[in-house]
Amino acid sequence: MIKLKLKVRNLGISTGGPLVAALHKDDASVFDINPMDRIKIFFGRKVETVVADIASGSAEVKKGMIGLFQEVSDILGMKNGQNVSIMLARKPISLDYIKKKLDGSSLSKQEIDQVVWDIVHNKLSDTELAFFVAATYCNPNTVEETVWLTKAISEEGERLRVNSKIVLDKHSIGGIPGNRTTMVVVPIMAASGYTLPKTSSRAITSAAGTADTMEVIAKVDIPIPEMEKVIRKTGACIVWGGAINLAPADDKIINVEKTLRIDAESQLLASILAKKRSVSSSHVLIDIPIGKNAKVSTARKARSLKEKFEKIGKALGMKIGVMITDGSQPIGNGIGPALEARDVLKVLRHDPDRPLDLEKKCIAMSAALFSIVGVKDGARKATEILYSGKAYSKMKEIIALQGGNPEVTPESIRIAKLEYSFPAKKSGKIVEINNGDIAKLARIAGAPQNKSAGIYLYKHVGDHVRKGENIFTIYSDTDSKIEYAKQILKSMDGVISIR
C-alpha cells in the first residue's frame, strides 16, 4: 500500500474523546480523504486509526503536516516535527449498523458488540455517536437488544469480583434534590450482613450526586483493589463509579445525550444495569420517583419502566425489585454535598433534628431490599438496625476504611459562609416546590464544585408558613455567586407555590 509521509504537529487541543487528526486539504486530496474518513497513522511499530479532519484556513496545519488532537498525541507520544506515514483506512463497520438501526431494523448481538467496542475505543466521532443515540431514541431497543447492550457495555469495562453469592445494589432514577438514600440504606443492609459494592455518580445537572456527598466525609476516588479491600472488611463501600471505568461506553453515550437532554429509555436501562452487572450484583432495587420535574413524570411511564427493568433483569440473571416513589419535591432538608452529608449523618445518628422524610424513605427502601432477598418483616428489621446505631457503626467503619474521619459530626461539616434567606411572600400552605429551580439555585451558589454551597429547606409541601417566614436559605462562599442566585431567584415564579 502506498503511504503519505507527514510531519507531526501536536495541537494540544482535546476533542473530549474521539481520536481525530487534521490534514491539510491538499494532502487529503492525494488519497481522496474526506472529513470523517478514517486514516491509519504509522509511527515506528505503532499504528492507530483516527478520524480525519480537513483543516481549512488553519494556520496550524500546513501542507505536509498532520495535526494531532490531544487524545491522539497521548497515544502516539510523538514530538512536533517527527515523521509519520498515513493511509486511508476503512470506516468502522459499526457505522453501517448505526445506519441500520436508524432505518428501524433491530441489531444482532454481534452488531451491538461492535458498536460498543468502537465507542469505547474512541473510533466514532461525536456526530456519529449522536446518530446512534438518535437511532435508539427513535427506534427503541427491544428487550433482547437492551440485554445485549447491557452485556456489551459491562463487558467493555472493568469488573469487580465479589466473594459472595448474594450481592445487593440499589439505584434511584435521578432528578430529585436531596435524595441521598444510598448513604443510609447501604450501612443498614451491610450491618444486616449483606454485601453491597456500591458505586455512585457525581452530579451532572443536579446539585449533588451521592459520590459528591460521600466525598465530604470520605475518599470516593478509589481504585478497584482498594474497593475490594473495603468490601472484604465491611461488606460494603460507597465510591465514585467514574473513577473505576466500569462502563466507559455508557459514559460517552451519556455525554452525547446531554446535548439535547434526551434520555432514551433503552439507554437508561442498559446504562443502569450494566454498572450493576460490572460489580456482580445479584439483587437490585430500583427506585423510580415520579414528579412533575423528575425524570419520570407519570405513573404510566413508571409502570412501563418497572416492567422493562424486571424483564431485562431476569434475562441478565438478576433479581430486580422496583419501587415507585414520590418525586414531587426535594427529600431531606439539605441540597448540596455538605448540607446533604449533614442530613445523612443526622439520620444515621438518630439526631432529634434529622429529616424524617429521608429516614422514612431509607427504611422503606431497606425493607424492599429485604423483600427481594426473601426476608420478611424488613421494615421492622431496618428500623431496628438504624435506631440501634448498628447502621451508624457500619458507616463509621466504611468512612474509616475509605480514608475519612469516622468521628465526623453534622456540626463539624463546614457550610459556606455567605447566606441569603428566601421569605414567604404570603401566609398559607406550601403546595409545590420546584425540584428544577431548587437544584439550579444550589448550583448557581456553587454546588457541587464547592461542596459547602447549597440550599437548606425549612419547609416541605403541606407545611404552613407565615408571610415573611424563611422557607429556605442559600449558602455560598462567593459574593458574586450569591448575588447571581438572588437575581435568578427573582425571575423564578414557581420555585415555591403557596396557597
Added chain:
Amino acid sequence: MIKLKLKVRNLGISTGGPLVAALHKDDASVFDINPMDRIKIFFGRKVETVVADIASGSAEVKKGMIGLFQEVSDILGMKNGQNVSIMLARKPISLDYIKKKLDGSSLSKQEIDQVVWDIVHNKLSDTELAFFVAATYCNPNTVEETVWLTKAISEEGERLRVNSKIVLDKHSIGGIPGNRTTMVVVPIMAASGYTLPKTSSRAITSAAGTADTMEVIAKVDIPIPEMEKVIRKTGACIVWGGAINLAPADDKIINVEKTLRIDAESQLLASILAKKRSVSSSHVLIDIPIGKNAKVSTARKARSLKEKFEKIGKALGMKIGVMITDGSQPIGNGIGPALEARDVLKVLRHDPDRPLDLEKKCIAMSAALFSIVGVKDGARKATEILYSGKAYSKMKEIIALQGGNPEVTPESIRIAKLEYSFPAKKSGKIVEINNGDIAKLARIAGAPQNKSAGIYLYKHVGDHVRKGENIFTIYSDTDSKIEYAKQILKSMDGVISIR
C-alpha cells in the same frame, strides 16, 4: 449580570463551521458552564454567542484563558492576550424544536425558520445538527414541513433575480457517472429562447459534478452580478452553486448527512427545490435515474419521490415535471471532468464519435422541458436545434462570457498521461457495469481534483466483448495513483460483469 474576564488565545484550528470557544474547567465551573452550553463573548462593542468546549488536559487553554477556534477568531478579530468577558447564555431555542421533531411531532413554520436560522448562523454544533438530521430521517417531514423548510433554506441564502416570467431549470438526482446532461440541455433550451440560470454542484462522492466538468472549459466560480450579466446576454449560464451561497443551511446539512451517507428524502426535496427557488425557477425538470447503485434503487421509490416533487412544487408555485430514467450504468464514455467535457463537446458538435446514449438522454430531457412549458413536438425541436449547431453556438457564447475559450475542441482538452487498460477476462456480453466501482476508480486516479484524470469506457451494457479486449482505460498523472487504482481494481469482483 456578572461576567468573567478571560485572556484570548487564538487556537488557529477550524471547526469547519460551528462557533466554538474552549474554557479551562476551573473557569467553566465558576458559572456552571458545561460542554455544549452557550457563552456570550463580549469584546468592545462586539458580542458573539458561541458553543462552550471544556478543555481537559489541554496545554493550550490554561486557567484564565479562552481558546477561540478559527471561526470565532475570524468574527471577533482579536489578538492573543487581549481581554474579553464572558457570561453564560441561553441555549438556542431550536434545540427544543429538534427534540420535538425527534419525539415525532411536526414543526411549525416559525420553528423551522428558527432551526434554519440557527444552522446558517453557526449556532448549532455538529452533534446538534446530527440530531436534527436524524430526527427528520426517523420522522419524515410532512409536505407542509418540506415546503416551509424549502422556503426557509432559500430565504436564508442569496437570491438571483431574473427578468423573465418563465425560468427553466433541471436537476438530475445523483449517483450516475458521466450523467452530464446539463451542458447539452441548457444550450438547447437557451437556443430555443428560454432563460436558464443553471447552478450546479461539484462532486462529493462522484468523479465529477457538472461544475467540475464545466470548469474544464470555462470559469464556474462566478459572483451573482456577473452571473446575471451572462444570463442577460445569452439567456443562460452554467455555474458552480457553491460559490454563490444560495442555500448555506443546506450545505451544512449535507455535510452532516455525509457522515453516515444518509439522505433523508424530505431533506433531499428541500435541498433541491430551495436552490431552484433561489434562482427564481418557474418550470423545473427533475431526472430520477433508477439503478442498483443509483441514489434511487427501485421504481416504487422513484414514483413516490415523483409525487412528492410535484406536490411540493405546486405549493411553492413551481411547475415540476419528473422523468424516471435508466440509472443502471454510466452515461457517455468519459468519467472525470476532462473526459466528460470531451463527451459533451462531441455531442454539441455532432462529432461522429459522440456518445449516442448521452445525446439521446439530452434530447429526451429537452423534450420534457418543452412539454412542461406547454410546447408540443419537443423532441423534434430539440433534435433540430442540436443537429443544426444552434445549441453549440449558444454554448460557445456561454463559454466566452464565462471566461473560457469558445473555440475549445474535444482534442484540445488534456487527458492525464499515464494509462492502464482493463481487458475482458472472457468473451461474452456485458450485463452489468457497477456505477460505484467506476466512480471509485476514477477518484483514485485523481478525479475530480485532477481534472485530466478519470476513466474512458469503450463498452456499455449489452455490448459484446472478446477475451482480452479493453473495456475501459484509467487515466492518471501520478504513478502512485495508477498503481493504487490497479490494486483496488484487482479486489473489485463486479466492476464489469460479462455473461
